[in-house]
Amino acid sequence: MKRPPVVLFYFLLIMNRGLAANNKPRRTVSFPDMNLKQFKESGFGGLSSLMIRHDIGQLVVGARGKVLTLALDDITKKTSEAKWTVSSADKVLCQMKGKDTQECDNFIRTLHTTEDGKMLVCGTNAFSPACDYMTFTNGKASLDGKKQMGRGKVPFDPYQRFASLMDGNTLYSAVSSNFLGTELVFQRHGLNPLKAEMKRSWFNEPSITAMSLVEASRNSEDGEDDNIFLFFTENAVEECHDNIQVSRIARVCKSDLGGKRTLQRKWTSFLKARLDCPLGDAASPSLIQDVFLLRDQNRRSIFYATFTTHLDSSDACSQSAVCAYQLSDISKVFSGRFLTERDTRSWETYTGEEPFPHPGSCINDELRAKGVMTSLDFSDKNLLFVKNHPLMEGVVTPMTGKPLLVCTGTRFSKIVVDQVTSLDGRSHQVMLIGTDSGWLQKAVMFDGEDGRIIEELQLFQAPQPVSFLQLASKTGQLYSGTNNVVVQVNVRDCSRYTSCDDCLLARDPYCGWDKIRGQCSSVAGAFLESMIQSLTDGDIRMCPISKLKEKPAIIHLTIRIAQFLPCSPETNLPISWRLWDSILLPGPQHIILSQGLIIRPSYSDSGLYTCETVETVKTKVYRKTVVQYLVQVQDANTAARNLTVAVITLAAFVGLLICSLVITHLKAKYKK
Known part of the structure; x- marks a missing residue:
């Protein structure tokens, strides 16, 4: 078996941050102008996990060899630190296996809260994964010191991506479970442990990206069991060429107990389907990067996911997108028809008779009425079908039929979504999207419109990938981090809108x-x-009527000598120029740039120049004056004469000033 491809983060060093012209952020705020708080101390590095604990008012941070707690209201205040380092013997053994010194440390990659308020903490432990429990006493964190095996709960490799989820006291994980990182295991730990079948049709060189829990029974009218959803990318077994990566969504039932004879201690409800986010061309499939589950007030579950095309972050033509999916649409796909593999290794729609109930079904009221109380009651015929037919024919498509937001030349990574109530009582979704170059995109989508980026905020001083995003929606505080710094941003900060x-x-x-x-x-x-x-x-x-506070700047220009008139609006909106009341068009004498106007004037170019931003909202065009120049044009001879007169006048003034000083000095000396 080949080693699964590892999804790495890349630096994006593009001067304009690579955003498509049709979706340029309305406002860009660079790091020096950011009103944020950051935690960064000597020795802090290897940030590997981040978690909000509202109940104790702490931000829990897992790093290399330690767990830190920071105050939620101000992360610059460190409240406690629990160290968990690797023994010298374990570190030497790790290095003997070919790993470098830094890798052979304990990277805390899993933080989960249990029902009693404790935390499950798991680390890579020098390529020998281990877990422990952490308690909080008087606001201070401390590890119990009862180390247990962490294999299958956290990866061996500190940089390999994985997914884990805690539901009550039950842990679900999708992680490579061997030293080489070649065996992916999707499993449930605890009283009723289950694993995925080790078959190519279940997972084909996968790369795990995200996992989310959905409590589907709250919306179900037939008492259907809750679901666990797993999002990942893998090489498509159904394609003619086996190296085409696609995005997948897999589903299992929470109450799954495995089969009685077939699929013992294995998932009996594992089904997967292709996840589509139409982006770019067919040769560049969209690959899922992160998922966020949002439940609105009507308990309607919607998944928001980020996608990218090319894995090469230096590709200026690569695209990123956000797509949204309804749980009801996903359920329809998993209730549909299956694909089957023929002897020729080609895949086609299964047209034979399907066993009852629908293979991979979760237990519902109808099945309970027929005596099927758990997965142990499924027939071997049913479970054998599930074992050999995990792939659905249908494709999960976005709820809008297309992406909510598309950007070119940048790579989306993490996403969280906030549901905001406006003054008129309506709910709006604000998408907060991290990028691989350390920027945060704040985007919205209104009915009948494409998604638009309101603001682009630089979270880190140096370009670094946004590795974590956690939102405290009640306070509007967003917490993010990369390798050696944690930042806190108020997403409700409106002070940058100055009018x-x-x-x-x-x-x-x-x-x-x-x-x-x-x-x-x-x-x-x-x-x-x-x-x-x-x-x-x-x-x-x-708005109240506002007037331009500053008077036009008077500019003297010389005929046929080029001059630059700067115009730097606070927003990234396009600008236009007017000469008096007429729109100024580009030409040999007027070169319009994004930051100003180059003018090579003739006599007719004297007049009032106005630079203004142009913004279109639903076909309405709004213009706002940024700066005005009153330009006066003169020929070279006049300019030379004026310069000569100015020089003579200045010389005369200086001479008179010197004479005055000399006379004053002589008078003072005469008096003495």
């Missing part, structure tokens, strides 16, 4: 204009009578 027009045109669900205080503020907890917001169409007619 009412800017505040409303941004159409940021977090923000509204406070008419009393005269500033853009968060709508969360605000006195609603004083706030205005226009998310549907950005109607700035609600």
Whole structure:
């Protein structure tokens, strides 16, 4: 068996951060202007896990050889530290097996809360995975010191991707379970342990990216069991060429107990299907990177997932996207027809008779009424079919039929989604997307429109991948991290919108204009009578009339000598220029750049030049003045004469000043 491909993070060093022109962020905020808090101390590195504990007000951070706790309201305050280092003997043994010194440490990669408030902590432990429990006493974290085997719960390799999930006290994991990292095992630990079948049709050189839990019974009318969903990429067994990677979604039932004879201690409900996010061309399949599950107030479960095309992060043509999927659509695919493998190793739709019940079914009221109470009651015929037919014919497609958001030249990594209530009581989803170059995209999508990026925020001073994203939606605090730093950002910070027009045109669900205080503020907890917001169409007619505070700058230009007139708006919106009331078109005498205007004037080019941003919201065009120049053009001779007169005048002034100083000095000397 070949080694599974390892999904690595890459640096993205593109000057314009590689965003497509049709989805450029409205505003870009670089690191020096970011109002964020960061935790970074000497010796801190190897950040491997991150978890919010609302109940104790702590951010728990797993790193190399230690677990830290930071205050949720201010992560610059470290509240405790529990060390878990590797013994010298284990480190030497690890190095003898061909690993370097840094790899042969204990990277804390799993943090999960159990029902009693303790935490399950697992680390790579010098390529010998181990777990322990951690308790909190008076706000201080300490390990119990009762080390247990962690194989199958956390990878051997500190840099290999995996997935794990704690449901109550039951741990689910999808991780390579051997030293070489070549055997992926999707399993459940605890009282009723189960594993996936080691067959090529179940997993074919997979790369695990994310796993999410869905409590489907809350929406089910037939009492169906809850599900566990696993998202991953693998080489497609159904394709003619065996090296085509595709995205997958797999499902198992939580109450699965395995089979009585067939599939003993194995999943009897494991089914998988292709996950589609139409992006780029067919030769560049979209590969899933991360998944976030959002349940709205109606208990409707929606998965938001990030995808990329090319694995080469240096490819300026690579694309990234966000797609959303409804649980109901996923369930339909898993209730559909199967693919089957022929003797020729080709795959086609299974047309034979299917055993009852539908293979891979979760237990529901109908089955219970017929005496099928658990998976142990399934027939061998049914389980044998599941064992040999895990792949569904249907494809899980996005709920909108297309991506919510597409960007070119950048690589999306992590995603969290916040559900925000606007002033009119409507719910809006704000997508917070990390990139491999250390930026955070804040994006929204309104009905009938494509997704748009409101802001692009630089989280780290140096380009580094966003490895973690955790959101405390009640407070609006976002926690992120990379190898050696943890940052905290207030996603409700509206202070960067400096005018009412800017505040409303941004159409940021977090923000509204406070008419009393005269500033853009968060709508969360605000006195609603004083706030205005226009998310549907950005109607700035609600704003008080504002006037341009600064007078035009007077600029003297010489005929046929080029001059640059700068224009640097606070936003990334396109700009246009007007000469008096006429739109200025590009030409030999006027070169329009993104940051200003190069003018090579003639006599007719004198006049009032206005640089303004142009923003279109639902066919309405809004223009906002950035800067104005009153240009006066003169010929070279006039300019030379004016310069000569200025020089003579200056010389005369200097001469008079010197004479005055000399006379003053002589008078003072005469008096003495």
